[in-house]
Amino acid sequence: MKLRISEAVELANSIAQLSGYNKIVTDGGKNRPVQVPYDFTGATRFSLAKNFRTLRTEVQAYEAARNEVVRANDDRGRMEEEISALLRTEIEVDLVILREADFKTELNPIPPTVLSDLMLIME
Numbered sequence: 001m002k003l004r005i006s007e008a009v010e011l012a013n014s015i016a017q018l019s020g021y022n023k024i025v026t027d028g029g030k031n032r033p034v035q036v037p038y039d040f041t042g043a044t045r046f047s048l049a050k051n052f053r054t055l056r057t058e059v060q061a062y063e064a065a066r067n068e069v070v071r072a073n074d075d076r077g078r079m080e081e082e083i084s085a086l087l088r089t090e091i092e093v094d095l096v097i098l099r100e101a102d103f104k105t106e107l108n109p110i111p112p113t114v115l116s117d118l119m120l121i122m123e
Contacts (some may be wrong), residue, residue: 001120003090005086021038022036047096055095
C-alpha cells in the first residue's frame, strides 16, 4: 500500500489510541476514571499491532530525517519547506487490511477522528 509519510504518522497515532478509553466509575461513593480496553478479537489486536510496528519504523525514519533538517537549517522558511516535502514523500508499506466490522463500532466508542484515519486500512 502506498501512503504519504503524513498519512503514516496519522495512522500510527490513531492505532496507538486503540488501547482503550476512559470511563468514569463510582467506587466507594467516589467517581474515578478507569481505562477500559476496546473489545477486539485477538486476530484484530494482532493485525493492529503488526500495522503499528510497520508504521512505527517509517515514523521513526521520518523523525530522524526531520531532526536532521532542523539541525541543518537556520532559515525557518527553508526548514518548513523541507519538512513539508518529507511529509509528502510516498512510501510503500505492507499493512493488514481490516474490515469495518473488526472494529465493532457498535460496542467500541472509537472517536470519529480516529476512525477517519483508520479508513486507510479498512476494506
